[in-house]
Amino acid sequence: MKMTAKEITRACGGRLLCGDPDTVVTSVSTDSRKIDSGTLFVPIKGERTDAHTFIDATFAAGASATLTQEHDQMDDKHAWIRVQSTEQALQQIAAVYRRKFSIPFIGITGSVGKTTTKEMVALALSAGRNVMKTEGNFNSQIGLPLTMFTLQKSHQAAVIEMGMSNFGEMSRLAQIAAPDYAVVTNIGISHIEQLKTQQNIMNEKLHITDCFHKDSVLFLNGDDKLLSQLRNTPKWKTVWFGTQPWCDFWAENIRTAEASTRFTLAAPEGSYEVQLPALGMHNVTNALAGLAVAKTLGVPLEKAIAKLAEYRPLAMRQQIHRVNEVTVIDDSYNASPDAIRSSVDVLCGFHTGKRIAVLADMLELGDYSQKAHFDVGAYAATTGIDALVTVGERAKDIVRGAQSVRPELPCFSCNDNSEAIAKLKSLLTGGDAVLVKGSRAMKTDQIVKALL
Known part of the structure; x- marks a missing residue:
């Protein structure tokens, strides 16, 4: 700058x-x-x-x-x-600096998967443009302005992650980044303690469009229950992605192999085979967002698909490690109910040995906390996991939920990470797979480091 x-x-x-x-x-x-x-x-x-x-x-x-x-x-x-x-x-200076650039700006928001979607959108776009992207998760009232100052004359597009946790925050970020295009990944219950309802969460996230112009495009996840209700009330030109046949970019014939996912992309101009070196339906959705944005901005789909084949998970976001014949799924960066469900599904994709879920407290859920933890446990018990280890006081409700569905499921409530580490060392044997996930403040990456 x-x-x-x-x-x-x-x-x-x-x-x-x-x-x-x-x-x-x-x-x-x-x-x-x-x-x-x-x-x-x-x-x-x-x-x-x-x-x-x-x-x-x-x-x-x-x-x-x-x-x-x-x-x-x-x-x-x-x-x-x-x-x-x-x-x-800082925000005002960043807004002025951003407006020195006439390149397309793509804003990324949502309750779950912002950072991974940002990475995939940037990667797909890089097949045809020199892309600046948010580093890490610099998506806040301070982090986003700092991201603006990394823009250089050589950049041909900018992919900006935009996070919010309270009323008014997304509107301020939109005034700074002024995205021409925006992706909304989903509407969950992250930060519901402050925002009270999912409808409020959606309304706040849609402020990402506050600086849209007549040529702007909004990319929405057609699989999301709340977002899909906007299908017949478009305020902006909207491109839909997901697994529903009515979406503009949709995935079918989804298959998983060890550490990778394949699917058929049905796009407006035809069908394409996609190989993604990541697991989970949520990553299929993230990839669809990347391909939809790339195509809309003029990148040939064949080139964008080839780029996505180079994707590598970020640290603590479903990184898969193998140590002493044990598979460790490190998803310790953060947690929400929807994200835990997706990660448990990934764990259950492994078919050798025991499948052990280590789940810690989810924070900032307010009055929804007890039910959210209980429901996550109930869901985990239906997926076929072989044991459940929880960390923290709130996570005891995960155990209660799991045992309400499968009373015989081996469950262990731990007070802290050290206790969980000790329990895992007594449970794990060769061929097992273990998932580690919890809110960032729970520091469950300590468990991963001990296992590695």
């Missing part, structure tokens, strides 16, 4: 307290440990730490400018820009 202190000041409605207005900024950081020559430091005032205390250290490390909401006067060779809120200023 390249902006001057003067441009930045104008973009955020700030006031230059000192320094040269022609100071050039070539990167933006909210982390005082990640400073390069030419960085604009954006100190965020958090509940525990006020990053304004690190401003001097960032200048010593090479920063050329800083925002501040704490200072009214300064005398320094560096550029200090006074703003009312550093977080809001």
